[in-house]
Amino acid sequence: MSGYDSGVCRSVKLAETEFLLDTTHPQRGSGPRIIPRSEHIVSRANVSGSALKVLYRLRNSGFDAYLVGGGVRDLLLGMHPKDFDIVTDAHPEQVRKLFGNSRLIGRRFRLAHVRFGREIIEVATFRGKGDGSDERERAHSGRILRDNVYGSIDEDIWRRDFTVNALYYNIADFSVVDYTTGLEDIRRKTLRMIGDPVTRYREDPVRMLRVARFAAKLGFEIAQDTAEPIAELGHHVRDVPPARLFEEVLKLFRSGHAVTSFRMLDDFGLLRHLFPATAALLEGNEGDTVRRFIERGLAGTDRRIAEDKPTTPAFLYAILLWPAVSRLAASLKDSGAREFEAMAEASTRVAAEQQRCTALPKRFSVPMKEMFALQRRFATRRGARAARVMQHRQFRAAYDFLLLRSRSGEVEAELANWWSEVQTLPPAEREQAFNVTKRRRGKRRRGGRRGGRRKPLSADA
Ligand code: ATP
Numbered sequence: 200m201s202g203y204d205s206g207v208c209r210s211v212k213l214a215e216t217e218f219l220l221d222t223t224h225p226q227r228g229s230g231p232r233i234i235p236r237s238e239h240i241v242s243r244a245n246v247s248g249s250a251l252k253v254l255y256r257l258r259n260s261g262f263d264a265y266l267v268g269g270g271v272r273d274l275l276l277g278m279h280p281k282d283f284d285i286v287t288d289a290h291p292e293q294v295r296k297l298f299g300n301s302r303l304i305g306r307r308f309r310l311a312h313v314r315f316g317r318e319i320i321e322v323a324t325f326r327g328k329g330d331g332s333d334e335r336e337r338a339h340s341g342r343i344l345r346d347n348v349y350g351s352i353d354e355d356i357w358r359r360d361f362t363v364n365a366l367y368y369n370i371a372d373f374s375v376v377d378y379t380t381g382l383e384d385i386r387r388k389t390l391r392m393i394g395d396p397v398t399r400y401r402e403d404p405v406r407m408l409r410v411a412r413f414a415a416k417l418g419f420e421i422a423q424d425t426a427e428p429i430a431e432l433g434h435h436v437r438d439v440p441p442a443r444l445f446e447e448v449l450k451l452f453r454s455g456h457a458v459t460s461f462r463m464l465d466d467f468g469l470l471r472h473l474f475p476a477t478a479a480l481l482e483g484n485e486g487d488t489v490r491r492f493i494e495r496g497l498a499g500t501d502r503r504i505a506e507d508k509p510t511t512p513a514f515l516y517a518i519l520l521w522p523a524v525s526r527l528a529a530s531l532k533d534s535g536a537r538e539f540e541a542m543a544e545a546s547t548r549v550a551a552e553q554q555r556c557t558a559l560p561k562r563f564s565v566p567m568k569e570m571f572a573l574q575r576r577f578a579t580r581r582g583a584r585a586a587r588v589m590q591h592r593q594f595r596a597a598y599d600f601l602l603l604r605s606r607s608g609e610v611e612a613e614l615a616n617w618w619s620e621v622q623t624l625p626p627a628e629r630e631q632a633f634n635v636t637k638r639r640r641g642k643r644r645r646g647g648r649r650g651g652r653r654k655p656l657s658a659d660a
């Protein structure tokens with residue numbers, strides 16, 4: 200335990216294993232606490248083989264190499280890490296040369312991705328304090344636009360976000376290195392920002408979203424000085440490029456803790472900077488209904504993640520934006536728009552507004568709009584056109600969305616049940632259910648409804 204002053208030592212049970220814990224809080228400048236392999240539970244048996252390969256190759260090439268971040272944190276908590284992040288003193292270009300299967304990414308924060316099949320191991324270089332060169336670029340607000348100043352582990356530590364994310368597992372001797380109060384905070388289940396939270400949030404407002412995400416995922420308390428400034432600084436989230444916020448939204452809502460993340464964001468007043476239209480509805484007199492709908496939808500997302508089923512951002516955004524879209528569509532209809540036009544117009548407007556905040560790539564916004572358009576079409580159960588709904592590429596997602604609406608009391612259960620049942624019927628009976636006969640279909644084709652061949656099914660038709 201080099202460089203670490205006495206303090207009161209006690210033994211603490213952490214994820215089934217005991218190790219010594221010091222209760223003094225080391226300040227910046229004091230040395231790290233080094234916990235030898237025999238006193239912690241981070242085992243190579245629980246680290247992915249790919250991450251180990253990267254660690255060993257770096258080490259064998261003469262570089263320092265550590266596992267850091269969520270990997271170490273989750274292993275200490277007895278959880279399965281989602282991914283493994285590595286940090287080294289090798290510069291990105293050196294990492295690139297060492298690994299044929301790697302590429303450099305990120306302008307703001309340059310790092311290497313080493314690919315092993317579907318698994319990607321992220322390898323970052325120690326960030327340093329900097330010497331005033333232009334490798335660290337700041338906006339007037341203090342936001343760091345680029346951070347490519349390299350340094351050593353004892354500089355890197357202070358650039359990390361939370362103490363529990365700043366524990367390093369050293370591949371050289373399998374020890375865990377703790378410069379802050381990381382281990383103590385893991386034991387206390389506390390999320391604590393390293394350094395002055397106000398400065399750290401100004402440097403990178405996404406850290407406020409990360410507070411909500413990790414508190415939800417880990418079920419940790421948030422240290423008071425970490426939580427307090429968020430109410431005042433939350434609006435800085437709007438300065439973050441929408442594409443980065445889109446990625447953060449996915450991490451928040453596909454973590455398996457979407458409902459809790461949603462509540463956290465709302466409690467912290469951050470939701471209004473990510474989903475302004477939705478947040479406005481939550482504050483209005485329909486707030487409870489909107490909240491129930493969204494939470495029911497997000498609970499479904501959490502269930503799917505728990506069952507290892509895929510989730511699509513299109514469905515996620517549909518849950519979060521439907522309350523705004525359906526209400527706008529209703530008011531456009533009241534003003535005289537035809538039903539399908541009102542829905543198409545409302546979807547387009549709400550999605551466009553949303554894109555200014557968090558981005559929503561077309562490959563997700565288009566299916567989302569199609570899901571919305573199909574909601575209206577579910578109301579019609581008779582005829583060839585109704586039958587064709589089942590061939591639509593968004594039918595499955597739209598049907599799941601119909602179920603969500605039905606369970607939320609927005610549509611009759613009887614309608615949702617009918618669509619559930621019709622899917623179980625053999626083709627001939629299905630035609631009967633839709634009241635489609637060969638003769639009528641033929642007639643329609645010849646007659647050309649509204650004079651001519653119909654275009655292929657389009658979402659807002
Ligand atoms: P997850 O389980 O979601 O992967 P994680 O803690 O590993 O959690 P990552 O986003 O993978 O989170 O980041 C890896 C590590 O990089 C973090 O643990 C933290 O130390 C550091 N880090 C990531 N984003 C930031 C940030 N915005 N500011 C400061 N440090 C960060």
Ligand code: MG
Nearest residue numbers: 268269282284
């Ligand atoms: Mg990670």
